[in-house]
Amino acid sequence: MSDAPILKAHGVRKAFSIGDSTLEILHGVNLELFRGESLCLMGSSGAGKSTLLHILGLLDAPTEGRVTLDGISAWELPQAERAALRNHSLGFVFQFYHLLPELTALENAVLPAMLAGHRAGRSSDWRGRARENLVTFGLDKRLAPLPSQLSGGEQQRVAIARARLMHPDILLADEPTGNLDTATGDKVLELLLGEQRRREVALLLVTHDDNAAARADRVVLLKAGKQADAPAG
Numbered sequence: 001m002s003d004a005p006i007l008k009a010h011g012v013r014k015a016f017s018i019g020d021s022t023l024e025i026l027h028g029v030n031l032e033l034f035r036g037e038s039l040c041l042m043g044s045s046g047a048g049k050s051t052l053l054h055i056l057g058l059l060d061a062p063t064e065g066r067v068t069l070d071g072i073s074a075w076e077l078p079q080a081e082r083a084a085l086r087n088h089s090l091g092f093v094f095q096f097y098h099l100l101p102e103l104t105a106l107e108n109a110v111l112p113a114m115l116a117g118h119r120a121g122r123s124s125d126w127r128g129r130a131r132e133n134l135v136t137f138g139l140d141k142r143l144a145p146l147p148s149q150l151s152g153g154e155q156q157r158v159a160i161a162r163a164r165l166m167h168p169d170i171l172l173a174d175e176p177t178g179n180l181d182t183a184t185g186d187k188v189l190e191l192l193l194g195e196q197r198r199r200e201v202a203l204l205l206v207t208h209d210d211n212a213a214a215r216a217d218r219v220v221l222l223k224a225g226k227q228a229d230a231p232a233g
Contacts (some may be wrong), residue, residue, distance in 0.1 A: 004071075005032035006202050007056060007170055012065035014051050025051045027225040028065070033170070036200040038193060040213045043222035049206045056204065057172045058086040070169065087116055091163030093192065095175035097155040099147040099162075105154075106143040109134055109161040116166070124167070133161035137191065153184040160191055168185065170202045171195070178210055184210070198221055 014026040025048045033039050033056075043049050054060040058065060058074050067074050069089060074082055092098075100110045105125065107114075113126035134143055137157040147155055156176060163171055173192055177185030189212055196203040205212060213219050221228045 004034075005068075006070050007031075007033040007036045007204070008068045008130065009052070009056060010066045010068070012055055012062045012067065014048070014055060014060075015063045019210045021185050024063075025225055026055075026062070029222075029225070029227050031056070031227060033204050034201055035169070037218065038196050038203040038205065038216045040216035040219045041204060041222060042208065042213055042219060047222040048225045049222050053172055053174050053204065057090055057092060057223065058082055072129060081156050084116070087112055088166050089169050091166070091168040091171045093156070093159050093163050093171065093173040093176045095178040096188065097152075097159045097179075099149065099155055099158060101147050104144050104146060105139060105150065105158045106130055108147070108158055109165060111162055112166050130161065130165055133164060134158065137161055151184075152180050153188060156180065156184075156188050157191065160188070160195065164195060164199075167199070172202065172204050174206045175208070176205070177207065177212070186211070189215075 009029055009031040012026055012029045013024065015024040024026060029052055031052070041049050041052070042189060045229050051060070055062045058067070061075055072085065074085060077085065100111070103111070106155060110130035111125050113123065119146070124221070131143065134140065137160065139157055139161070142150060142154055150158065177188055180188060189209070192203065192205070193215060195201070205216065207213070
């Protein structure tokens, strides 16, 4: 594991305006994620876990605070540069998959390269890589179906294949087993942790799953928008 964090939050606050009042979800969170580390973020519903993940993933701006990605202050970048950084450096896996319903499994898996356009290189090369990812995950006969024709476990495997396409340094997973039965969830968890170990990428996993927490290198508890370290296992 590297001595320097690849992803860091410093003093992150997030507040939402509701009518004439303000609801603050995150209260100055400080968090570090290191290369090659699997970190499990846990906490009760409403603790701010998904909100924090969206800020760290450059999807939603903090009200206050700083997020650095490999030493770059990400939220200070122009929007286009921030989007490019997110596309190339971060891979996302969500509870509800977030696959585009009009695209096939293969087209969904190659989507990050399609969004990158000319910067990504030849589209045929990326389609080949996406196909290899899906075959590796046991979906060699499920390349053409639309998401509505796939099971939950199959959709999540497509989502993981999409997340790893650009070889990101960081995988962010928000309740990736939360919409699956126990057996399927265990398989998806093993797939994610296996990917993290093979490529020595950083994995930040938001979950309520004690089994996932026991297998992570480190656990951070989020309580009422503030963090507290906790031992894994």
